[in-house]
Amino acid sequence: MVSVRALVDADLDAAVALHLEVLHMEFLSRFGPRFMRIYYHAWIVSPGAIALAAVDENSTLLGVLLGAHDPAQHVRAMARDHGVAIGATLVGRALTHPRLAKDLIVTRGWRYTRGVARLVKSRLSKRPAPGPAMSGPVIGEITHVLVDPSSQGRGVGRALVEESVRQARSAGVQELQLVTPPDMAAQHFYERLGWISSGAMQSRSGESFLRYRFTL
Numbered sequence: 001m002v003s004v005r006a007l008v009d010a011d012l013d014a015a016v017a018l019h020l021e022v023l024h025m026e027f028l029s030r031f032g033p034r035f036m037r038i039y040y041h042a043w044i045v046s047p048g049a050i051a052l053a054a055v056d057e058n059s060t061l062l063g064v065l066l067g068a069h070d071p072a073q074h075v076r077a078m079a080r081d082h083g084v085a086i087g088a089t090l091v092g093r094a095l096t097h098p099r100l101a102k103d104l105i106v107t108r109g110w111r112y113t114r115g116v117a118r119l120v121k122s123r124l125s126k127r128p129a130p131g132p133a134m135s136g137p138v139i140g141e142i143t144h145v146l147v148d149p150s151s152q153g154r155g156v157g158r159a160l161v162e163e164s165v166r167q168a169r170s171a172g173v174q175e176l177q178l179v180t181p182p183d184m185a186a187q188h189f190y191e192r193l194g195w196i197s198s199g200a201m202q203s204r205s206g207e208s209f210l211r212y213r214f215t216l
Ligand SMILES: CC(C)(COP(=O)(O)OP(=O)(O)OC[C@H]1O[C@@H](n2cnc3c(N)ncnc32)[C@H](O)[C@@H]1OP(=O)(O)O)[C@@H](O)C(=O)NCCC(=O)NCCS
Pocket: 022, 023, 143, 144, 145, 146, 147, 148, 151, 152, 153, 154, 155, 156, 157, 158, 159, 180, 181, 184, 185, 186, 188, 189, 190, 192, 193
């Protein structure tokens, strides 16, 4: 039996191990377990975020979902409260992994540098970094969904996505969005759950993704 609850710090070891196993091909995973622990903890405690754990009757972690019912608030809180720890771990890992350092600089260097500059500026002026202007429908997002390979195909992913939809709806979100790599089978999963494809896109780091949206 699967139940879904909030992800908590006690799940960190299992959640990070699962992420590194299931999404080992992701760029983030290349930064290793220490970075992923900080990243997951930041997600758990940041306002605006959705962080869910799917567990079985023995409390074994079967799957994880990360998302946000207020992505702008969530990104601001991550940068403000965890930006230094995240940045320091990124740099530390990059210094000992030259290939990763090169890919980091080529694909994300300029964007991350601007992010750090904004963070420093907002700290110096003691004002929060500006978020994007609010207009149009309230849009939330799902960022990661991952299920233990031995538990896939048993409704765990569906339970996680349905709970994220429930939380987003009760937070006033009108539409959820996500992107998934074109070469992963997840697109069929989202289509099965009623998500609508809204075309292909390229991330600011140059990777190709398929976009999906779900009206609440
Ligand atoms: C994609 C993933 C999250 C799906 O979770 P899951 O627990 O295996 O999926 P569920 O068992 O809840 O499936 C829900 C529905 O989607 C369908 N589905 C799931 N994966 C599918 C696939 N690859 N192709 C077609 N349909 C699929 C199921 O048949 C099911 O339909 P039904 O309820 O009508 O029978 C999981 O397989 C996974 O972790 N994959 C690797 C990581 C990944 O791709 N994450 C998403 C990108 S970040």
